[in-house]
Amino acid sequence: MPPVLLLAVSLGILAVAAFASVALGARPLSLDTVWQALVNADPANGDHAVVLSRLPRTVSALLIGAALGLAGTALQGMTRNPLADPGIMGLNAGAAFAVVTAIYVFGVTSFTGYVWFALAGTALAALVVYAVASLGREGATPVKLALAGAALTAGLTSLLSAVLVSSQQTLNTFRFWQVGTVSGRGWDVLLPLIPFLAVGAAILLASGRALNGLSLGDDVARGLGQNVALSRGVMAVGVVLLCGAATAAAGPIAFLGLVIPHLVRGLAGPDYRWILVLSAVLAPVLLLVADVVGRLILPPGEVPVGIMTAVIGAPVFIAIIRRRKLAEL
Template identity: 75%
Template sequence: MSVAARPSALSHRPAAPAGPQTPGSRRRAGLLLLTLLVLGLACAASVAIGARPIAPGTVWDAVTAFDPSNGDHAVVLSRIPRTVLGVLAGAALGLAGAAMQGVARNPLADPGILGVNAGAAFAVVLGIYVFGVTRLTGYVWFALAGAAAAAVVVYLVASLGREGATPVKLALAGAALSAGLMSLLSAVLVSSQQTLDTFRFWQVGSVSGRDWDTILAVLPFLAAGALIAVSTGRMLNGLSLGDDVARGLGQRVGLSRGITALGVVLLCGAATAAAGPIAFIGLVIPHVVRSFTGPDYRWILPFSMLLAPALLVSADVAGRVLLPPGEIPVGVTTAVIGAPVFIWLVRRRKLAEL
């Protein structure tokens, strides 16, 4: 598509900031600090609220002067890994969702657009069925391998033809691969009751019952994926103008998509391995962020990285108190919260091409 055929895209090209003292930059920086405060409050609530409520003073004492003989201190200590994993998984899914919407120029894209989630889930099922893996730390390697393999297959299929891996071909290839992998996954599950029993507790998506071993196992992959994704802001700004315009500006489109896909694979594979498939975080949060930051991915990515874990941790807290004494898994809670919000966003304004 020629440059003249995309006047609206050019008119909405993110402008380079004039400097750190511009009013827009100061406003966004203030909002970023406010988002960080909201995340901190969500984390404090996650440690204090549950089947056994803990007073704020007791929470502080448990963190600063832990007493092994104090039952409330033990409860606080047990909730910290759950909260940390919620923050890490939420940040990973928010970053991955924003990056996927940018690289695919599709407002309905989420990490599943490349078949990443389906690939990770299918690999985990194979790990359980073939190799007898039962620990979350063992899921990490299978989830990462499955996510990476799915992304490579989708990109290779979408690259066939003269135009290469266009956004539409990426979406179609991802949807087709996801459907095929989920069919194979179902075939494995119906043939093994033991695999089904193990897999269904992971499949629902939850941050409960995880320990520091799980966090340490996925932390290197999450850190590497976050560094890659955050650094792609300028690349995604160029891709948002269209492939022809981006090439005209000197950008290597294929390389940009490959780097972004690598970050998404690391983030989604590690987060999915640790917490299971959690829906709507990567789909809704970038739209919410874009509504007050504009189209500049240099701001969309960091905001998504902070706002997504705030939503996930808050949803986890809500799941603990809605149906006491039991808990609603966070994967269910985020779907209940995210679906109406996304419908409201779609009805409120037309989702333009990214």
């Protein structure tokens, strides 16, 4: 399928998923009621109020899904590692440990406080992983990056557990964030998020040509006149902004940044200029679908979206790797 047609189809699927997100939930609503609430809302109408209350949650899923899809795609392209993902590379663990530190040491409980710590934790984790993987003559190979990320995740998770065991108050605050959710995210959370996501997305969407060069190998990229170190550094800034802001808002959400780039690569081919755009469109689709399914399977309660993305994403990823060899990008 031509990439332009694939993009059009993806946008159509995204629109359907977004409409389903505001229409479906524990309280059943007719499609006409949902449409009227969106185009001509009556604040005194209880059904309209339910629809309007779901809008921030839907927008949260759109923004966070696009951020994690872009970040995962860029990470895989930068490292030429098919397993690169904010979770596997230690970025989520860095953000989580920084947020726990903010809660335990500084008593921070709001998103506007979380975001700065999450950004710092994500950036520090990225630096540590790259520094450790760079040791030795071969430098930061895909395998060493994955191993360094896994080791850092294990270490930070242990430290995080030690802090949580020693402080019941910190545990109570952190556990609702840790599972990964877009529930309860209002406009007060979304508005501070937008500048970080906008800058990070702009950096990565403009990096398609650089990622195409890196996909050929560092030596070939240098031969084509590309400054490899500068390219990776600029893209790393974009990844940190997207991962840090998204993780601060919704908690660590797995599999989006891992599954979607592989799916898009199989549909659209190896051109990262298209892979980035399509990942930014299809990753929110998976997040929205996971959120809607999580609301419907256990009414009137719900399963957090961080759990549902793993439940839905794991079989999809297994199916992808059974069809393709993903040893290297």
